[in-house]
Amino acid sequence: MTKTCAAARVIEHSLIAGDVWKMVVVVPEIAATTRPGQFVHIRLTDTLDPLLRRPFSIADCNAAQGTLTLIYRVVGRGTALMTKLKPGDTLSCMGPLGNGFDLAARRPLLVGGGMGLAPLLFLARAFCSCPATVLMGGRNDRELFWPELYAGVCQNFHITSDDGSIGHRGFTVDLLPELLERDKFDIVYACGPHAMLKGVAAITAEYDVPCQVSLEDYMACGVGACLSCTCASTSGKRHKVCTDGPVFPAGEVVW
Amino acid sequence: MTKTCAAARVIEHSLIAGDVWKMVVVVPEIAATTRPGQFVHIRLTDTLDPLLRRPFSIADCNAAQGTLTLIYRVVGRGTALMTKLKPGDTLSCMGPLGNGFDLAARRPLLVGGGMGLAPLLFLARAFCSCPATVLMGGRNDRELFWPELYAGVCQNFHITSDDGSIGHRGFTVDLLPELLERDKFDIVYACGPHAMLKGVAAITAEYDVPCQVSLEDYMACGVGACLSCTCASTSGKRHKVCTDGPVFPAGEVVW
Amino acid sequence: MNTTESKLTVNIAGIKMKTPVMTASGTFGFGLEYSDFVDLNQIGAIVVKGTTLAPKIGNSGRRIAETPAGMMNCIGLENPGVDEFIAKTMPKLAAYQVPVIVNISGNTAEEYGELAARLEETGVAGLELNISCPNVKQGGIAFGTCPESAGEVVRQVKKKTSLPVIVKLSPNVTDIVLMAKAVEAAGADAISLINTLLGMAIDINTWRPVLGNTVGGLSGPAVKPVAVRMVWQVARAVNVPVIGMGGIMTAEDALEFILAGASTVAVGTANFVNPRVAVEVAEGIENYLTERGLQHVGELIGKVNCG
Amino acid sequence: MNTTESKLTVNIAGIKMKTPVMTASGTFGFGLEYSDFVDLNQIGAIVVKGTTLAPKIGNSGRRIAETPAGMMNCIGLENPGVDEFIAKTMPKLAAYQVPVIVNISGNTAEEYGELAARLEETGVAGLELNISCPNVKQGGIAFGTCPESAGEVVRQVKKKTSLPVIVKLSPNVTDIVLMAKAVEAAGADAISLINTLLGMAIDINTWRPVLGNTVGGLSGPAVKPVAVRMVWQVARAVNVPVIGMGGIMTAEDALEFILAGASTVAVGTANFVNPRVAVEVAEGIENYLTERGLQHVGELIGKVNCG
Numbered sequence A, B: 001m002t003k004t005c006a007a008a009r010v011i012e013h014s015l016i017a018g019d020v021w022k023m024v025v026v027v028p029e030i031a032a033t034t035r036p037g038q039f040v041h042i043r044l045t046d047t048l049d050p051l052l053r054r055p056f057s058i059a060d061c062n063a064a065q066g067t068l069t070l071i072y073r074v075v076g077r078g079t080a081l082m083t084k085l086k087p088g089d090t091l092s093c094m095g096p097l098g099n100g101f102d103l104a105a106r107r108p109l110l111v112g113g114g115m116g117l118a119p120l121l122f123l124a125r126a127f128c129s130c131p132a133t134v135l136m137g138g139r140n141d142r143e144l145f146w147p148e149l150y151a152g153v154c155q156n157f158h159i160t161s162d163d164g165s166i167g168h169r170g171f172t173v174d175l176l177p178e179l180l181e182r183d184k185f186d187i188v189y190a191c192g193p194h195a196m197l198k199g200v201a202a203i204t205a206e207y208d209v210p211c212q213v214s215l216e217d218y219m220a221c222g223v224g225a226c227l228s229c230t231c232a233s234t235s236g237k238r239h240k241v242c243t244d245g246p247v248f249p250a251g252e253v254v255w
Numbered sequence C, D: 001m002n003t004t005e006s007k008l009t010v011n012i013a014g015i016k017m018k019t020p021v022m023t024a025s026g027t028f029g030f031g032l033e034y035s036d037f038v039d040l041n042q043i044g045a046i047v048v049k050g051t052t053l054a055p056k057i058g059n060s061g062r063r064i065a066e067t068p069a070g071m072m073n074c075i076g077l078e079n080p081g082v083d084e085f086i087a088k089t090m091p092k093l094a095a096y097q098v099p100v101i102v103n104i105s106g107n108t109a110e111e112y113g114e115l116a117a118r119l120e121e122t123g124v125a126g127l128e129l130n131i132s133c134p135n136v137k138q139g140g141i142a143f144g145t146c147p148e149s150a151g152e153v154v155r156q157v158k159k160k161t162s163l164p165v166i167v168k169l170s171p172n173v174t175d176i177v178l179m180a181k182a183v184e185a186a187g188a189d190a191i192s193l194i195n196t197l198l199g200m201a202i203d204i205n206t207w208r209p210v211l212g213n214t215v216g217g218l219s220g221p222a223v224k225p226v227a228v229r230m231v232w233q234v235a236r237a238v239n240v241p242v243i244g245m246g247g248i249m250t251a252e253d254a255l256e257f258i259l260a261g262a263s264t265v266a267v268g269t270a271n272f273v274n275p276r277v278a279v280e281v282a283e284g285i286e287n288y289l290t291e292r293g294l295q296h297v298g299e300l301i302g303k304v305n306c307g
């Protein structure tokens, strides 16, 4: 679990949908100890612009091969530059960072929205013996690539889309009560937009199912040193998303 | 002669010696009107670091094919980044800039040191009907690539090197008096380090041979707007290296 | 006037501009240097190089240095003097429809007044008082850091001219609002900011300053956050229009300044990187307005919501 | 002591450091956060996060934003309070040999004194008075822009402590030398600079400030030229040692500060980019000395030749 800063070599990199890319890098020092829910903090270029590292969830990890998979959407300058990386190129990678999910579950339900489905993919794979059910939501069928990515990992999907172009029309949370009533899940893991997480937290509280949420925040250091990512918790204690999280019990988050 | 700012596409790019690269770009708008002694001002990346353009002499130009050749040495961050450009990549190119050499000569002698030999290569080619004599100097035989580059263009070479590892041991200017005595050159064109140009100016003045020197200076705009490159002239008038030069009659320069 | 024009047309202290994007003094020469690259008539206004009574040869030694996302300069106000500007340059600029604003510098308040007097009736659209040049020993920045002297410069100029008077402030002060209020009280018709931040670089091989004048003025994207902050502070505190500048490279940058309170903006260092930037920034602002269904750039001025 | 150590060993106001490269307050946590990445004992000194009497939760909303070659922050001095630092953090840091300097902030001069008193005999190597934080409403920057109040803070602290007292100056002033002389006269043992420049960014989609606190402190390579200039100005004007910082990413950057007059340097924002930077910069300085046949980093201090 020691964190390191190492050179990661790109071995695979491709556009998998509209503006979403999948990148596989070799970085054995980090892959050796990575757990689902953790993230890496990467430096893209040597120039001073952009300057800061960028945090990305680990969407898959193969310790034997020393590889990590990242799935990312192009949103700004850093991710735009990232798309230019070719197999053979290296980037600087700090990791594994953050706490990761608590894996003590027998009947897990994974609820993901948008890029929040990236860390859940690695989590789903961790539950191969007790396959996870996944509730996934997105804006429209152009986000259809997620079911494909999850296909090899688990069988039980429930899909929603804002415009109804794929799966149920509506938000992820709309379907959640039904699922919680139908099945006896012993834990819900959620990652996605803040509003979604807030909804999931409320519903799981109502149904009294434990819930872990993975949060995002703007990060400079990624290791608990700069305090750019702290948030209040229901216990009154201040939390750092980068080290105390990014995964928190839903009940500890002040929404 | 209208200056433009256009996208130049790299079609050839290779290391030709230790830290010297040759790059051929297609940029017909500029190649159409370029004369020997002029330069281009190029932007390497879209990021803000490095920010400014970089000036490079035009080492060759083929108006028919719309190509320009640059020969550059890696000295800092900009040129280091430049080496990463691959055929097919584009860069932003302002040109043709500067005045260029006055070509009215019948027996020209070209005197170049180091990277100063780049613009003289294009100049030498312009004298195909009355072949130029070239006096070239460098630190050592690792700068041997220049004779090769000039081989197709002219026959009369005189080479000096600081350490004697190629040609005559000594500085370019050491050989100049001898050449001026031996042959009746009607003009000397010089480009290279400041100290060399100063020496050439003094010797040509002594022998009463007209001399044109091409100067370098730190440049922001390249078009006469920022006044970062101005210098005093013997006439009292202020000169801008980027627009009044980079080529000046040696007698006008305050050394 | 077509709708395109009306979306961007602005009037700053009586200077009518086709777009709210000007060029910053010292970064666009006299405009003519860039006429091959860009249609000068599509620029809001050209602020020409800092001009003094007598010609100046500026500083010796190296005059520019690149810095992270920025540059430093120590040109030292090299210029041919106001008389040559009036006799030789202004007639050429008169061939264009673009408003020409002359950036002036003096060693004394009276010299500023004298410069203003000479520029009266020469066809220039306005004056910008450079009380903030970090690159000259006398005057310049001294006026820019002391509210009383700054006010005195403005009063001297206002006595001698009927032209709109813009006062350009230095960012190298503790309290920019104090300076802004002082020049407003003295009669400034508009305030422009920021001039360059005072900086220095050292060559670790020679152990000498990189710049010939030891220190220089920092400009470019690196300084943008400081500039936006100062424009915001000043625009809230004064009633005269503010011209925002400092690191603008794109329409997005310009929009930040406008939301912060700038009525127009100027591009400086960016001209060196992209000679068409003044026009492209204006186009980008227009697109932004169109996309959001806004009628006029004025609807954005100072609209940042800090509540 | 081997030769490697002796080339870099420095003593600032009685604080003995293995290398002249410290970490800047707020950018290296309490050091422990980085212990996986770098051997803390190879760092000159760790300046811990700004500490106050009572715990502080800092500012709400977004706290950092990237800027061209820099970043802005408005953390707002979030910290667990001096008592928790003494009780919980200091014992862990005591396991290392690295000198620990506590950066302190108060709302009144007396609060600074009280903080100093509590930190006496806790094993810390020195105090750094943050009179320049732009991110808190009361105190902070007010002390940093007024020579009299700054002097008063220093006097209150000196009364209460036997520890070396470093005073950290704000760059957001007209005359940095005036501030430096005031704190030197009041008894400062060393001066560190620069803290962050006050900046702002606006989200052009939401028309709101990007940062939760509207304005924030600009740091990183973008500010380096301003920092080098101020270190140069101050080092020539005072007799106490100067700790230089602002945008240092490499040994070359650090050497600029040392040639400008800094006796030691601190790396801040760079830690976020390269967690090993403090050690790598020290190694780079050592190589530079070796290549030039110099015996000690002290031979470089203030050696810039501006003649």
Ligand SMILES: Cc1cc2nc3c(=O)[nH]c(=O)nc-3n(C[C@H](O)[C@H](O)[C@H](O)COP(=O)(O)OP(=O)(O)OC[C@H]3O[C@@H](n4cnc5c(N)ncnc54)[C@H](O)[C@@H]3O)c2cc1C
Residues within 6 Å of the ligand: A039, A050, A052, A053, A054, A055, A056, A057, A058, A070, A071, A072, A073, A074, A075, A076, A077, A078, A079, A080, A115, A118, A119, A215, A216, A217, A218, A219, A246, D065, D066
């Ligand atoms: C723990 C964690 C895990 C993440 N995992 C993923 C993932 O697996 N896939 C994915 O596509 N994205 C993920 N993100 C979001 C990702 O970090 C941002 O999309 C990315 O930093 C944007 O960089 P940019 O340069 O393209 O955008 P810009 O807008 O240019 O970035 C400017 C600054 O804002 C920060 N920033 C912008 N958006 C975000 C954001 N949403 N969260 C945090 N910082 C942001 C950047 O890091 C940078 O500092 C994750 C974020 C966190 C905190």
Ligand SMILES: Cc1cc2nc3c(=O)[nH]c(=O)nc-3n(C[C@H](O)[C@H](O)[C@H](O)COP(=O)(O)OP(=O)(O)OC[C@H]3O[C@@H](n4cnc5c(N)ncnc54)[C@H](O)[C@@H]3O)c2cc1C
Residues within 6 Å of the ligand: B039, B050, B052, B053, B054, B055, B056, B057, B058, B071, B072, B073, B074, B075, B076, B077, B078, B079, B080, B115, B118, B119, B215, B216, B217, B218, B219, B246, C065, C066
């Ligand atoms: C008219 C002209 C023609 C030139 N032609 C050639 C050529 O054909 N081949 C070649 O190898 N070099 C040439 N140079 C020099 C070339 O411009 C510099 O080597 C290059 O700008 C260095 O950039 P950098 O980013 O690698 O160096 P850095 O040191 O990182 O550059 C920092 C800044 O200094 C400037 N700079 C650094 N060295 C020089 C220099 N010698 N002259 C002017 N500015 C400099 C850069 O442009 C930049 O603004 C020419 C210069 C001028 C003025």
Ligand SMILES: Cc1cc2nc3c(=O)[nH]c(=O)nc-3n(C[C@H](O)[C@H](O)[C@H](O)COP(=O)(O)O)c2cc1C
Residues within 6 Å of the ligand: B220, B226, C024, C025, C026, C027, C049, C050, C051, C073, C075, C077, C103, C130, C133, C168, C194, C195, C196, C218, C219, C220, C221, C223, C245, C246, C247, C248, C266, C267, C268, C269, C270
């Ligand atoms: C090379 C150069 C020369 C300048 N000359 C002047 C000048 O003569 N008068 C003046 O008021 N400002 C001058 N400035 C400052 C600019 O007008 C502008 O205020 C500053 O550069 C900030 O804008 P920018 O970051 O967009 O460049 C100069 C700036 C540069 C880079």
Ligand SMILES: Cc1cc2nc3c(=O)[nH]c(=O)nc-3n(C[C@H](O)[C@H](O)[C@H](O)COP(=O)(O)O)c2cc1C
Residues within 6 Å of the ligand: A220, A226, D024, D025, D026, D027, D049, D050, D051, D073, D075, D077, D103, D130, D133, D168, D194, D195, D196, D218, D219, D220, D221, D223, D245, D246, D247, D248, D266, D267, D268, D269, D270
């Ligand atoms: C996230 C962050 C937090 C900071 N917190 C403090 C602080 O608590 N006290 C302080 O004196 N300076 C603080 N600073 C300022 C730095 O110590 C340093 O002076 C400044 O960042 C310039 O150095 P740099 O450019 O190397 O970062 C902080 C800077 C950053 C980036």
Ligand code: FES
Residues within 6 Å of the ligand: A218, A219, A220, A221, A222, A223, A224, A225, A226, A227, A228, A229, A230, A240, A241, A242, A243
């Ligand atoms: S990102 Fe620095 S504390 Fe979390």
Ligand code: FES
Residues within 6 Å of the ligand: B218, B219, B220, B221, B222, B223, B224, B225, B226, B227, B228, B229, B230, B240, B241, B242, B243
């Ligand atoms: S480089 Fe701007 S005037 Fe010559």
